Amino acid sequence: MDRKAGFLFLSALYITFFGLPAASLAAENICHQQGLEIRQAEIRATPPNAPVTGGYLHIHNHGTSMQRLTAASADFSGHTEIHQMILEAGVMKMSPLKDGIEIAAGGHIQLKPGGLHIMFMQLKQPLAPSDMHQATLTFDKCGDVPVLFKVTKTPGQSDSAGHSTGHTHQH
Amino acid sequence: MKKIIIIAALFIVTLIGAYSLSEYIARQLYPQNTGARMQLGSPFNLTAHTGEAITEQAFQGTPSAVFFGFTHCPEVCPTTLNDLTNLRDEVTAGKKTFNIFFITVDPARDTVAALRDYIPYFGDGITGITGEEEAVYALARAWGIFWEKNNITESGYNIDHTATVFLLDDKGYFKGTIDYHESRDIALKKLERLTAIR
Incomplete structure (x- = not known):
């Protein structure tokens, strides 16, 4: 193996192991500068024959201007929407939020079971517990932010044990 | 005097x-409604997720938790089924148990084939119920269930529906409900009382 080939090989190795995480970190850092922090991103594992599921997470806006989550997408989903659910007279009503979700300056919102969630439809594969899947959240000011979601059978459960646990957003 | x-x-x-x-x-x-006893729903002839015929006799002999839902339901249905099986495991520690019934409000998509794999995912002791569309809808109406298709797109539709869990005693009489937002402690107490009735 000559030196050039060796260099290329090492470069390829370097990019494989460090390049990709660095790329997603970079995208997140852009938003981090604007004070956006995303935590505990979880997707509900899919039961057999259920081609839809919900995504949940915490979004903190430490910045000084309002941020709006406008859209979401993922490779494993043919169609993704931002939804809200309201329990009205015992009836669970779900509807898409066309204007997305506002996160006020200095504010925090939680997408959680029974309320706001990202609705992944037309799933191309079953999502199994403990799998990690990347989705893209689009914010009006930050643009596209890649977020790594952990698949769990009962999302939102780690939250009840306190905010110190279940920090699932890792790179 | x-x-x-x-x-x-x-x-x-x-x-x-x-x-x-x-x-x-x-x-x-x-x-059916003597004293404090009330029977919800109506007699029915439908199909269980196993493919076997099922009637209202299924509510006899063991207390029941009855829930209406559908497999394409992203949230309230899996959450409720998970919660019920977890609560049942806790209640069953005292040896008394209850059955869980999942009646579809989406018979068009929730065929026996669709329910056969879906139901056991949440654990044992759950029976899925489906059948002819009109027969399923008649049962839902008899239970006072609300359901309505919405968010209809080329990728399908969602169904808004009553998310209440109905509790029946071992004779099939109505004993109470569990609300979707009810705390786990209250739900557990209700199920413990339900299984203690003899």
Whole structure:
């Protein structure tokens, strides 16, 4: 193996192991500068024959201007929407939020079971517990932010044990 | 004095007679709703997720938790089924148990084939119920269930529906409900009381 080939090989190795995480970190850092922090991103594992599921997470806006989550997408989903659910007279009503979700300056919102969630439809594969899947959240000011979601059978459960646990957003 | 006693006795006998007669008439008119006992729903002939025929007799012998939902339901249905099986495991520690029934409000998509794999994912002791569209809808109506298709796109539709869990005793009589937002502690107490009834 000559030196050039060796260099290329090492470069390829370097990019494989460090390049990709660095790329997603970079995208997140852009938003981090604007004070956006995303935590505990979880997707509900899919039961057999259920081609839809919900995504949940915490979004903190430490910045000084309002941020709006406008859209979401993922490779494993043919169609993704931002939804809200309201329990009205015992009836669970779900509807898409066309204007997305506002996160006020200095504010925090939680997408959680029974309320706001990202609705992944037309799933191309079953999502199994403990799998990690990347989705893209689009914010009006930050643009596209890649977020790594952990698949769990009962999302939102780690939250009840306190905010110190279940920090699932890792790179 | 004697007269007063006779009048009082006659009065009491008349009262008891009137009460008995009204109870008798009530039982004749509403045989299912005697006293504090109320039966929800109606008799039915449908199909379980196993492919076997199922009727209202399934609610006899063991207390039941009955929930209406559909497999394409992203949230309230899997959450409720998970919660119920977890609660049942806790209640069953005291040896008494209850059955869980999942009746579809989406018979078009929730065929026996679709429910066959879906139901066991959440654990044992859950029975999925589906069948002919009209028969399923008739049962949902008899239970006072609300359901409505919405968010209809080329990728399908969602169904808004009553998310209440109905509790039945081992004779199939209505004993209470669990609301979707009810705390786990309250739900557990209700299920413990339900399984303690004999």
